[in-house]
Amino acid sequence: AQSVAQPEDQVNVAEGNPLTVKCTYSVSGNPYLFWYVQYPNRGLQFLLKYITGDNLVKGSYGFEAEFNKSQTSFHLKKPSALVSDSALYFCAVRDSASTGRRALTFGSGTRLQVQP
Amino acid sequence: DGGITQSPKYLFRKEGQNVTLSCEQNLNHDAMYWYRQDPGQGLRLIYYSQIVNDFQKGDIAEGYSVSREKKESFPLTVTSAQKNPTAFYLCASSSGIQETQYFGPGTRLLVL
Numbered sequence: 692a693q694s695v696a697q698p699e700d701q702v703n704v705a706e707g708n709p710l711t712v713k714c715t716y717s718v719s720g721n722p723y724l725f726w727y728v729q730y731p732n733r734g735l736q737f738l739l740k741y742i743t744g745d746n747l748v749k750g751s752y753g754f755e756a757e758f759n760k761s762q763t764s765f766h767l768k769k770p771s772a773l774v775s776d777s778a779l780y781f782c783a784v785r786d787s788a789s790t791g792r793r794a795l796t797f798g799s800g801t802r803l804q805v806q807p
Numbered sequence: 808d809g810g811i812t813q814s815p816k817y818l819f820r821k822e823g824q825n826v827t828l829s830c831e832q833n834l835n836h837d838a839m840y841w842y843r844q845d846p847g848q849g850l851r852l853i854y855y856s857q858i859v860n861d862f863q864k865g866d867i868a869e870g871y872s873v874s875r876e877k878k879e880s881f882p883l884t885v886t887s888a889q890k891n892p893t894a895f896y897l898c899a900s901s902s903g904i905q906e907t908q909y910f911g912p913g914t915r916l917l918v919l
Contacts, residue, residue, distance in 0.1 A: 725907065734897055735910040794852050795906075
């Protein structure tokens with residue numbers, strides 16, 4: 692079975708400071724990992740993904756994430772937060788060993804609040 | 808929100824009524840998905856379809872039904888058997904081995 696955990700319901704950061712949103716996962720094979728962002732009453736927007744290769748993945752809007760296999764983590768980061776980054780962030784995982792279900796499993800979401 | 812459209816944006820359901828949510832994509836994706844999102848919770852998978860004329864139950868399929876007669880379309884019916892249908896419903900599609908899912912704008916279902 693595949694699962695993902697986002698241990699923080701909310702993260703608060705001042706504008707201009709670096710931000711980190713945490714994600715840990717559990718799969719039996721190798722993970723496919725994704726980050727999405729959701730603004731109020733909107734669908735999810737894709738930010739970045741890790742499939743294989745370089746552990747540091749760069750995505751949209753200056754976000755990046757680091758895959759750490761030993762810690763089973765895929766934390767989302769940004770060097771300098773903007774007020775407009777305030778939104779709900781979801782981490783998702785799929786087990787590459789799964790040949791049946793191809794659907795992603797999503798975390799419960801972390802609300803990022805960036806104060807001016 | 809890419810090439811995925813969902814309609815209507817808001818839908819009101821009366822007691823005992825079946826309602827259908829529309830999802831259309833022009834991305835030529837093989838796979839399509841329906842998720843339910845409740846306040847303060849993540850996304851839960853209702854149904855998914857990997858190919859036309861085939862679909863599988865997700866984690867919370869009870870009280871819902873789907874069809875996949877065309878590649879572009881994956882409508883979701885919320886039946887009267889779903890006792891707590893108030894939620895935000897999201898449709899997504901994906902294609903290829905790396906399977907990034909792209910989401911529609913969502914439909915908010917409310918019960919009168």
